Amino acid sequence: MSLTASSPAEIAGTIAGQRLTVGVEEEFLLLDPGTWRNAPVADAARDALAPQVRELTRVEFRRSMMEMVTPVCSSLPQLRAHLAANRSAAAAAAHAAGARLVAVAATPVAEPDRTVEDTPRFHAISRHYGPIAHDPALCGCHIHVGVPDPQVAVQVCNHLRPWLPVVQAMTANSVFHAAADTHHASWRSIQLERWPSLGPSPFLTSVAHYERTVAELVGSGVMLDDSMVLWWARPSRRYPTVEVRVADVCPAAGDTVLVAGLVRALVATVLDDIAAGRPAVRPPEHLLRAAHWNAAHQGLGGTLMDLRGRRAVPAWDMVDLLTETAGPALRRHGDEAVVALELARLRTEGTGADRQRRAGDLPAAMRMLAGLTTG
Template identity: 45%
Template sequence: MWSPTVGVEEEFLLVDQETGVPVNLADEVVAIAREQHGLELERELTGAQVEINTSICRDAEQARTELLETRRKVAASARAAGCRAIAVGAPPMGDATGEVTDSPRYQRIAKQFGALAEQQLICGCHVHVAIPDQETAVQVCNHVRPWLPLLAAITANSPFSGGEDTEFASWRTTVWSRWPVSGPPPFFPSWKDYEDAYTAVIESGTALDRAMVYWDVRPATELPTVEVRVADVAVSVDDAVFLAALVRALVAKATVDVQNGVIAEAVPLETLQQAGWQAAKEGFQGSVVDVLSGELVPVREQLDALVRELTPIFETNGDLAVVQRGLRLLDEEGCGADRQRRAFGNAGVPDLLALLDVDAADRNADVSG
């Protein structure tokens, strides 16, 4: 069985320490992280966001170790800059509009897409898994497509906006869907078909470059990986590495299937879009259409079926303990949206921010395993 390497990218929101309102302090946080912790953070589209990346990891447990350490450094850097870094898909408090980062590319995006760029104060978790070549990457994406709604449902972590419950488990997904090239990708028969679609999108002006083709799963633009981008940033490290283990196993299985000539089911794009909307609305506790059967099935049942199918791969590649820990966490506490609603209901903003603070989440992850 193919046991590919894996990498995780996480985006964090910078907010006022007391009110939770987004603050444009990314420059300060990036500088402090570099000077005091030797950590190179990535800038994002707005000045209220920063991004971290793991190295190329041999398994999900290595990714967990790196994320724990890096999150602590981000949290310390944010505190030194006078703010908090929180792990949330969308701003729970305040105006969801930020200052666009002063870089040539981001300023071009702002000029082309106007207010849409300013309203992207949203944070996701992206998982990269190694693949042998480009043609395999496209076919692997086809195999992963049917599982995107399930992955979105179990990782939903953005129920609030402007201090109010949106009645969505992942408000980030709704905001993200406003981009002209986002959501689940079409089914592509070949790499050439994929490249033709890329070219058409860029020539039309609906994306300025390859990196702006924001599909939920895609061959990465700069790395020899398949990148799954459907998830909100995780409330805890254990949630993030659970996602990484699932995606790693899905890609490993798909790679072998492709090599054995197995053709993925071409689920209609509109079916995936509808199931993805349901996933964003319902989260872990709800039911979402199983796009392969067409039936409405509880998310937990779909997750059980997927884990059973992938368990031999988890055992082979060493990720079974990570998966078992992630399942226990979901069963005991729900997804991030469930935890946020409980925290906010208990004591309002202070408890909510305490839950979402990135090093508080890390301490929870430390004791859960």
């Protein structure tokens, strides 16, 4: 990152009103279709991909995981097409390797092989964090929204903080651990709390403040290096984007389209706020963390925190408030109808966690998710 001469409000004013780009990284588990244990066949699955598709995958930390990345997209229909193609290709490659590709966010049964992929970086992480790095594999959905200036990206992350527990609740899709219901909607979120550099992003005033904070955390030993910024929202190190990392991997491509559309609209909305000089809501850190824990625990089945009013409200009231707040940006991007359709389906079918529990038992839930993964 480098400092810019103009103020964030001036820069945001040049971005506000534009159509923002969006891209998605989805992580999937490779599961044995007989036992639903994790299958360490990622290398074979990647080798089974066509060369042009292999460019859209990444080597993940664990050998039972497969990540697929969309190109930069300008519209939600374009994004949906890329998500569907990625999922179809990855599922076929997983089948060729003797596994099922499943969009589930936490290891449901067990991971007998917890070795990391053989790269110097992954081995360094393994040594530094020890058993934490060898917890059962987890899968997220990371949404990138184009924000070309790093000063503005830092401010966007500040403004997003009160809304991210709602996104977390909407995408909760990890009920099972060790073959039992955890009584949490997003076990992934709970398990990730063991990582010391993960959670809500701190409130930062500038790029210089960001860089100083990261350097202090690296110096403390909490972060191995500056690539270990694992906050729920962060300025991307690799792309001119804000990256929102709070979501569980979603069961179906339509669920991912929904959350990507809402996140893009939220970013566009807060850009308007920054340009107008409206300050970010700054809830106390203990309440922000409590809101995230509650979202992971209940999903959309109970209450969520309205962090502006510092009170608990019915979860769907917060979803409606988020959608209403982002409404002008949804319309500006041409996303209102798509988001409304997917939101109506979410209201009827429930989150991934709800769908897993409704399936009856773990094998039925995994078969259901494997089907939803590719539509």
